[in-house]
Amino acid sequence: xxxxxxxxxxxxxxxxxxxxxxxxxxxxxxxxxxxxxxxxxxxxxxxxxxxxxxxxxxxxxxxxxxxxxxxxxxxxxxxxxxxxxxxxxxxxxxxxxxxxxxxxxxxxxxxxxxxxxxxxxxxxxxxxxxxxxxxxxxxxxxxxxxxxxxxxxxxxxxxxxxxxxxxxxxxxxxxxxxxxxxxxxxxxxxxxxxxxxxxxxxxxxxxxxxxxxxxxxxxxxxxxxxxxxxxxxxxxxxxxxxxxxxxxxxxxxxxxxxxxxxxxxxxxxxxxxxxxxxxxxxxxxxxxxxxxxxxxxxxxxxxxxxxxxxxxxxxxxxxxxxxxxxxxxxxxxxxxxxxxxxxxxxxxxxxxxxxxxxxxxxxxxxxxxxxxx
Amino acid sequence: xxxxxxxxxxxxxxxxxxxxxxxxxxxxxxxxxxxxxxxxxxxxxxxxxxxxxxxxxxxxxxxxxxxxxxxxxxxxxxxxxxxxxxxxxxxxxxxxxxxxxxxxxxxxxxxxxxxxxxxxxxxxxxxxxxxxxxxxxxxxxxxxxxxxxxxxxxxxxxxxxxxxxxxxxxxxxxxxxxxxxxxxxxxxxxxxxxxxxxxxxxxxxxxxxxxxxxxxxxxxxxxxxxxxxxxxxxxxxxxxxxxxxxxxxxxxxxxxxxxxxxxxxxxxxxxxxxxxxxxxxxxxxxxxxxxxxxxxxxxxxxxxxxxxxxxxxxxxxxxxxxxxxxxxxxxxxxxxxxxxxxxxxxxxxxxxxxxxxxxxxxxxxxxxxxxxx
Numbered sequence: 001x002x003x004x005x006x007x008x009x010x011x012x013x014x015x016x017x018x019x020x021x022x023x024x025x026x027x028x029x030x031x032x033x034x035x036x037x038x039x040x041x042x043x044x045x046x047x048x049x050x051x052x053x054x055x056x057x058x059x060x061x062x063x064x065x066x067x068x069x070x071x072x073x074x075x076x077x078x079x080x081x082x083x084x085x086x087x088x089x090x091x092x093x094x095x096x097x098x099x100x101x102x103x104x105x106x107x108x109x110x111x112x113x114x115x116x117x118x119x120x121x122x123x124x125x126x127x128x129x130x131x132x133x134x135x136x137x138x139x140x141x142x143x144x145x146x147x148x149x150x151x152x153x154x155x156x157x158x159x160x161x162x163x164x165x166x167x168x169x170x171x172x173x174x175x176x177x178x179x180x181x182x183x184x185x186x187x188x189x190x191x192x193x194x195x196x197x198x199x200x201x202x203x204x205x206x207x208x209x210x211x212x213x214x215x216x217x218x219x220x221x222x223x224x225x226x227x228x229x230x231x232x233x234x235x236x237x238x239x240x241x242x243x244x245x246x247x248x249x250x251x252x253x254x255x256x257x258x259x260x261x262x263x264x265x266x267x268x269x270x271x272x273x274x275x276x277x278x279x280x281x282x283x284x285x286x287x288x289x290x291x292x293x294x295x296x297x298x299x300x301x302x303x304x305x306x307x308x309x310x311x312x313x314x315x316x317x318x319x320x321x322x323x324x325x326x327x328x329x330x331x332x333x334x335x336x337x338x339x340x341x342x343x344x345x346x347x348x349x350x351x352x353x354x355x356x357x358x359x360x361x362x363x364x365x366x367x368x369x370x371x372x373x
Numbered sequence: 374x375x376x377x378x379x380x381x382x383x384x385x386x387x388x389x390x391x392x393x394x395x396x397x398x399x400x401x402x403x404x405x406x407x408x409x410x411x412x413x414x415x416x417x418x419x420x421x422x423x424x425x426x427x428x429x430x431x432x433x434x435x436x437x438x439x440x441x442x443x444x445x446x447x448x449x450x451x452x453x454x455x456x457x458x459x460x461x462x463x464x465x466x467x468x469x470x471x472x473x474x475x476x477x478x479x480x481x482x483x484x485x486x487x488x489x490x491x492x493x494x495x496x497x498x499x500x501x502x503x504x505x506x507x508x509x510x511x512x513x514x515x516x517x518x519x520x521x522x523x524x525x526x527x528x529x530x531x532x533x534x535x536x537x538x539x540x541x542x543x544x545x546x547x548x549x550x551x552x553x554x555x556x557x558x559x560x561x562x563x564x565x566x567x568x569x570x571x572x573x574x575x576x577x578x579x580x581x582x583x584x585x586x587x588x589x590x591x592x593x594x595x596x597x598x599x600x601x602x603x604x605x606x607x608x609x610x611x612x613x614x615x616x617x618x619x620x621x622x623x624x625x626x627x628x629x630x631x632x633x634x635x636x637x638x639x640x641x642x643x644x645x646x647x648x649x650x651x652x653x654x655x656x657x658x659x660x661x662x663x664x665x666x667x668x669x670x671x672x673x674x675x676x677x678x679x680x681x682x683x684x685x686x687x688x689x690x691x692x693x694x695x696x697x698x699x700x701x702x703x704x705x706x707x708x709x710x711x712x713x714x715x716x717x718x719x720x721x722x723x724x725x726x727x728x729x730x731x732x733x734x735x736x737x738x739x740x741x742x743x744x745x746x
Contacts, residue, residue, distance in 0.1 A: 236632025259609025
C-alpha cells in the first residue's frame with residue numbers, strides 16, 4: 001500500500017447521461033489505470049446507459065480520460081492517492097486502507113452514489129474492505145464469491161460459488177449460497193428457473209462429508225419456495241456441463257476447482273498453439289482455420305467471463321482479474337451493469353431473508369411460495 | 374454383482390516367458406473382457422518381459438485369448454464367475470465378493486503369484502477389497518489413490534494424491550502422501566529428486582486450513598531425509614505446471630480437482646472439434662493440420678495417463694478407467710509393469726516406515742539421511 005496523502009477532493013466533473021452508476025477502482029490492477037480507463041471507454045461506447053465514478057490518482061485519471069472523446073462527460077473522477085497492492089495483507093488494509101482508491105470505490109456504493117463497485121485489485125483486501133464498509137446482509141454468516149464458468153449451457157456459463165471468500169462452509173451457509181447463486185443466475189444470466197447442484201465426490205446420496213449430506217436435505221427442501229430446481233449432488237466433471245446453472249461448494253474446494261479448470265484450459269490452449277506452430281503445413285492450416293480458432297478462443301477466453309461477484313453484503317462488488325486488460329475490464333463492467341439494472345441487490349436480500357427462515361425452520365415445510373426474485 | 378457359482382478351477386495353462394507377473398481383472402469394465410484382452414495383447418506384443426494372470430469367465434477368456442497368436446503362452450487364466458458391477462456397494466462386495474474376478478485378481482497379489490493387480494472395475498469396491506485382502510501397510514492410517522496429470526514437466530506428468538480413497542486427511546496422513554507420492558515419482562516416472570507441493574488456496578504460509586499449516590511444517594521437516602524437495606503450498610493452477618512433480622491433497626479436494634480438470638479438457642476438446650467442423654474451409658484446414666492435431670490429442674489423451682495407483686497397502690493395485698479401451702488398458706498395464714519392475718512396493722514400505730518415525734518425532738530433527746528409495 002502506498003501512503004495516502006491528505007484527502008484532497010481532486011478534480012471533479014459532473015457526470016452526465018446514463019441511468020446506472022458504476023463505481024470503478026482504477027488502481028491496483030497488474031496493468032495499471034490506463035488499462036482500466038481503456039475498459040471504461042470500451043463499455044461507455046457500447047452502452048450509453050452507464051455512468052462511472054472513477055477512483056484513483058486524480059491528475060493521472062483526468063489525463064487518461066480526457067484523451068478519449070466524450071468520456072469525460074460520463075465519468076466523475078474521485079481522487080484517492082493510496083493504492084492497495086497485490087502484496088498488502090487484508091488485515092493491514094482494514095486498519096490503514098482509508099484513502100486508497102479501493103476504499104473510495106466501495107464507499108461510493110455504501111453512500112448510494114453507485115449501485116455496484118468494480119475493482120481488479122487484491123481479492124483478499126477487496127473482500128475485507130467490502131465486509132467492514134458494506135457489512136454483511138442480515139442473516140448472512142459467510143459472504144461468498146461467485147464466478148462464471150464456461151459450460152455447455154445455452155447461456156454459455158455456469159455459476160460457481162463460493163470460490164474463495166471463506167475456506168469453510170457449513171450446511172446453512174451452503175443453503176444461502178444456493179439461494180444467492182440462484183438469484184444471481186436469474187438476474188445476472190437471465191435464467192428464469194435456475195438448476196442448483198451441490199458439488200461432491202459422487203452423485204450417490206451416501207457419499208461425502210456430513211455437512212454436505214445435511215446441506216443436501218436443506219437445499220432440497222428450500223428449492224420449491226426458493227424458485228429454483230435442485231438437481232442434487234454434482235461432480236467436478238459437471239462443472240462445464242449442462243447439468244446445473246449454479247454449483248454450490250465451500251470456498252476452499254471452489255477455489256481449487258476454479259484454478260484447476262483455468263490451469264487446464266490454459267495448458268490445452270498452449271499445447272494447441274505449439275501443435276500449430278510445429279511445421280509449415282500446420283502453420284498454413286492454422287491460417288486457414290483462423291476464423292474457427294478465433295471462435296474457439298472466444299468461447300473459452302477467460303477475459304469474457306471476467307468478474308467474480310461478492311454476494312451476501314449490503315451492496316454488490318465485482319472483482320475483476322488482476323491481470324485483466326481493457327476487454328476483461330469491460331466484461332466486468334458489463335456484468336456490474338446487468339446486476340445493477342436488474343435490481344439484483346434488493347432481490348438478493350429478499351432471498352437471503354428467505355433462506356434464513358428455511359434454515360431456522362430446520363426442515364419445517366413452508367407453504368409460502370415466493371415470487372421469482 | 375452376479376452370483377459366483379461353485380469355485381471351479383477353470384482352464385489353466387502354465388504361463389511362460391517374462392519375468393514380471395501382472396494380475397488382471399478382465400471383467401467389470403464398461404467395455405467388457407474383449408477390450409481387456411485386447412489391451413493385454415497390446416502390452417504382450419510391446420513388452421516380452423510381462424506374464425499375465427487373467428481373472429474372469431474362464432471359457433470366454435480362453436476363447437478371447439486363443440484368438441490372439443502367441444498370447445495363450447503368456448497368460449494363466451483363473452476362472453471366476455462373479456462380476457463386480459459399477460452399481461455394487463463396496464460394503465456389499467466386502468461381505469459377498471469372494472468368487473468375483475476382482476477378488477481373485479487381488480488374491481494373486483496377496484499370494485505372491487503376481488506383483489501388481491490391474492482392474493477397470495468399480496473403484497470403491499476395488500479399494501474396499503484391496504483394503505480387507507491386502508491390509509494397510511504398518512503405520513498407514515489412510516491409503517491413497519494417486520493419479521497422473523498431464524503437465525509441463527519433462528516427464529509430461531505430475532502425480533496427484535489422494536484423488537478419492539478417503540474424503541478426509543489430517544496432517545500425518547498428508548505427510549505419508551508426500552512420502553508415498555515421492556516414492557511413486559522415483560519408481561513410476563523415473564524422477565530422481567521429486568519436488569512435492571501441498572495443494573492450498575494460496576501460496577502464502579498463513580493461508581488455508583489448520584491441518585494444512587501443520588502438514589506444511591511436517592512435510593518441510595521430512596523433505597531432507599525423505600529424498601524429495603518440498604516446494605511449499607501450490608494452487609489449483611499449478612496442477613498442470615512444472616512447479617512440482619507430486620501434489621498432495623485430501624481425497625475430497627483431489628477428486629474434485631481431477632474431475633474438474635478432466636471435464637475442462639474435454640470441454641475445450643469438444644469446442645475445438647466443433648470449431649473445425651464449422652465450415653468447409655475449417656474442415657480443409659483440419660485435414661492439413663491432422664498431424665499436429667493428432668500430436669495434440671496424444672499429449673492430452675486421458676487413455677495415455679490411465680491408471681490410478683492405490684498406495685499404502687501390502688501390495689500394489691492399479692485402477693484403470695472403467696471406460697478404458699485396449700489402449701487405455703495397455704497404458705495401465707505398462708504402469709503396473711514399471712512399478713513391479715522397480716521393486717516399488719518394498720521401497721514404498723520403507724518410506725512409510727520413515728514417515729511414521731518423522732510424524733512420531735513431531736518435528737524432532739533426524740540426522741539419518743535415507744538412500745533414495
